[in-house]
Amino acid sequence: MYPGYGMGFFSNFGLFGVIWLLIAGLFLGCVILFLVQGLRQRSKDNHSPKLTVSAVVITKRTKVSGGHGSASASTWYYVTFQVDSGDRMEFSVTGQEYGQLAEGDRGSLTFQGSRYLGFKRG
Numbered sequence: 001m002y003p004g005y006g007m008g009f010f011s012n013f014g015l016f017g018v019i020w021l022l023i024a025g026l027f028l029g030c031v032i033l034f035l036v037q038g039l040r041q042r043s044k045d046n047h048s049p050k051l052t053v054s055a056v057v058i059t060k061r062t063k064v065s066g067g068h069g070s071a072s073a074s075t076w077y078y079v080t081f082q083v084d085s086g087d088r089m090e091f092s093v094t095g096q097e098y099g100q101l102a103e104g105d106r107g108s109l110t111f112q113g114s115r116y117l118g119f120k121r122g
Contacts, residue, residue: 045113055081055109055119057101058088081109081119091116 058080067073077098080090089109093101093116107121 041114045115048113050110050112050117052108052110053083055083055107057103057105057119058082059103060098060101062098079116079119083109 060080061078063076063078065074065076075095077093077095078090079093079098079101080088082088089111091111091114097116097119101119105119105121107119109119110117
């Protein structure tokens, strides 16, 4: 019997080549999974009705990523609203919206599925 006989395609890569192929396949699978989930959520939001409800701003938070060494940092902004039924919903908002909202603000929240569309005081 010859060395590597019966391994077929993988015999040309060796053990480390096979491991790298598995890692690359796993990475590619994760990327595809995230893309499919994002497209699914977008489709669900697009098919949801646009709703405007009375709400109050409960809390605000940020998430900062990066900024190590020479890398630039990215900041994401989130606001949690409570509607009259007592349900709470957290939405990602722009930095400008985040800065204009204050905890305790009351008004009308407009959203579509998980997509934040706006908030008007009053």
